[in-house]
Amino acid sequence: MNLKQLAHMLALSQTTVSRALNGYPEVNEETRRRVMDAAKRHGYRPNPSARRLATGKSGMIGYVLPTGAAVDIDPHFVEFLSGLGDYARSHDLDLVLSPADADDQETTYRRIAANRQVDAIYISSPRPADRRVALVNTLGIPFIVHGRSEGSGFDYPYLDIDNEGAFHEASRLLVQLGHRRLALINGDDRETFAIHRERGVRRALAASGLRLENRHVCSVVMTEENGYRAARRLLEQDGAPTAIACSSLIMALGVVRAVRDLGLSIPGDVSLIAHDDVFPWLKPENFSVPLSTTRSSIRLAGARIAERLAARISGLEEGARGEVWPVDLVVRGSVAGAPV
Amino acid sequence: MNLKQLAHMLALSQTTVSRALNGYPEVNEETRRRVMDAAKRHGYRPNPSARRLATGKSGMIGYVLPTGAAVDIDPHFVEFLSGLGDYARSHDLDLVLSPADADDQETTYRRIAANRQVDAIYISSPRPADRRVALVNTLGIPFIVHGRSEGSGFDYPYLDIDNEGAFHEASRLLVQLGHRRLALINGDDRETFAIHRERGVRRALAASGLRLENRHVCSVVMTEENGYRAARRLLEQDGAPTAIACSSLIMALGVVRAVRDLGLSIPGDVSLIAHDDVFPWLKPENFSVPLSTTRSSIRLAGARIAERLAARISGLEEGARGEVWPVDLVVRGSVAGAPV
DNA sequence: AGAGTCTTCCAAAGCGCTTTGGCTTTGCTG
DNA sequence: CAGCAAAGCCAAAGCGCTTTGGAAGACTCT
Incomplete structure (x- = not known):
């Protein structure tokens, strides 16, 4: 079931159906209802590839995954992912992991940016003056850094803990x-x-x-x-x-x-x-x-980053806003006065 | 830089350029070389959205990620991912994680299958008579199960250890x-x-x-x-x-x-x-x-699954081939004769 | 009543690629 | 030299969606 069929079925043009579905104002409320109804009834779902080609938006968040025999993905990553996924799910975002040679991630960043494969990118484990941050910053694709990269000489959006x-x-x-x-x-x-x-x-x-x-x-x-x-x-x-x-x-x-x-x-x-x-x-x-x-x-951080990325994608968040979370100190039995 | 521009630049038709790039036989070797050269020199990369729209292939592997406050992603997953990513990288495959409500993954499986968002799916942590396996099997999208699901009443491709x-x-x-x-x-x-x-x-x-x-x-x-x-x-x-x-x-x-x-x-x-x-x-x-x-x-398993998924995507592997790996028993100091 | 303004809808032009069907040109056969 | 096949190339038709630039009709205003 595609737009054309649905439009034909409703004796409307594709334009109108498309607009009705996407909430544009120039369509009669009654018509919109009819369209919405028919769409739901026939389980119509716009083809994402087509939509992407037309709009350039993909509904996906990207992450460049460094790989290689000698590279171990940090187990923290899963927890982070849980949080990210949790938010992403409720907002119909998918996450694309693009594996890259750990020593040449730049190519991959350029690729996914040039292709507009994803709407936003998140970057983890930054180092001082991290080249990835500088690169993505010039690539003009929304991004957030999880952590900070000092000494880059420019501002960028990040989420870090203190x-x-x-x-x-x-x-x-x-x-x-x-x-x-x-x-x-x-x-x-x-x-x-x-x-x-x-x-x-x-x-x-x-x-x-x-x-x-x-x-x-x-x-x-x-x-x-x-x-x-x-x-x-x-x-x-x-x-x-x-x-x-x-x-x-x-x-x-x-x-x-x-x-x-x-x-x-x-x-x-x-x-x-x-x-x-x-x-x-x-x-x-x-x-x-x-x-x-x-x-x-780290899970909450994942969710928050997803939230902010979503906001950036839809233009609600802009600029180089940094966010630093305080950290709890939880004292338990493993500390005591110094031995005499 | 898109196909049209490149073709114009070479004074060739889009058809020929496309064919030259994709290795079709009906193009002169010398012409092909010229095309390849120009493509490389100008950093031409076909727009994946357009290609996807035209071919229906996405160059992506899908995984439905169960999420929810009460759901913890298994830390094994990262290791698996390392292996998968390692292979995927060398074959230009990306991995799409589609977060789903842990209690309703079916919707998500249907969505990604209907949308042809991914070329193949992998399924992990199967249970006996797992509904996901049955579902994906009917959806007609290539997949491999990591593990086994007994009592389903049908065969399917899997990789498991003994x-x-x-x-x-x-x-x-x-x-x-x-x-x-x-x-x-x-x-x-x-x-x-x-x-x-x-x-x-x-x-x-x-x-x-x-x-x-x-x-x-x-x-x-x-x-x-x-x-x-x-x-x-x-x-x-x-x-x-x-x-x-x-x-x-x-x-x-x-x-x-x-x-x-x-x-x-x-x-x-x-x-x-x-x-x-x-x-x-x-x-x-x-x-x-x-x-x-x-x-x-589990890392090797990830790589192997990626390899088999790639093979299935390109039609090299077919049918319900099951693969069971033997497991090493490594004896170290933690075992001894029973206490008397 | 004529002019201007909304409202509501449509036809058609992209987006950038692949693929079908066909057209030349060349080389070879009998 | 006609006849034919193969090689090499091209124009154009999609893929399914969004969006531009109207157009038709209804409504308001003077």
């Missing part, structure tokens, strides 16, 4: 509890979020005349194994830290294991705070010793 | 080691994979005149927390099992925690084997006690 503030708060608490030697087990420090977190820790320490020693900072891909290794390395040093801030729950699992393997305990020997993106399948309150966290739902 | 065989082998090993009381911590038992795994365990036990007691079977959503709870419940019973088979590494984390909390040890008091889908961020060899696993890379 990573610096979160880790500042966490560190401040640890310092107040008497800890003098803090360590940070961070994610990939080429990404902005990691940089911000480290900055937060340093700032809190500096406020008390302390500093974060370089040997007390690790920057690794956030896996359980890396958490374990990092923690062992930290705790086996002379002058080992008495408190650890950790960038992910998954790494925290490794930290907990390392602490135990070394015959130490949490929080007796080491206090631990980790960042929690709120995964349904791994909860800090269920750690052997309930884990203190800085908490921010 | 879940029953894997858990049969694992259980047989445990029985050979003298274990008499086995337990199974399984995933959602409405899904086929879980049914198959339980069947594998039962068959192995039956072969030695043993049986799997109902109180020794848990079927839960695969989270760390649920693994912990299930393990505690099992191990605190009278006649607690001496060996546990577990359907996921994430749950195994919980099991390990429970065992320790109860003051027991692996493998001294309890042997443990879990299924490993091969996540880069959580490896069984890095568990405190290296974990024995049944191993099958």
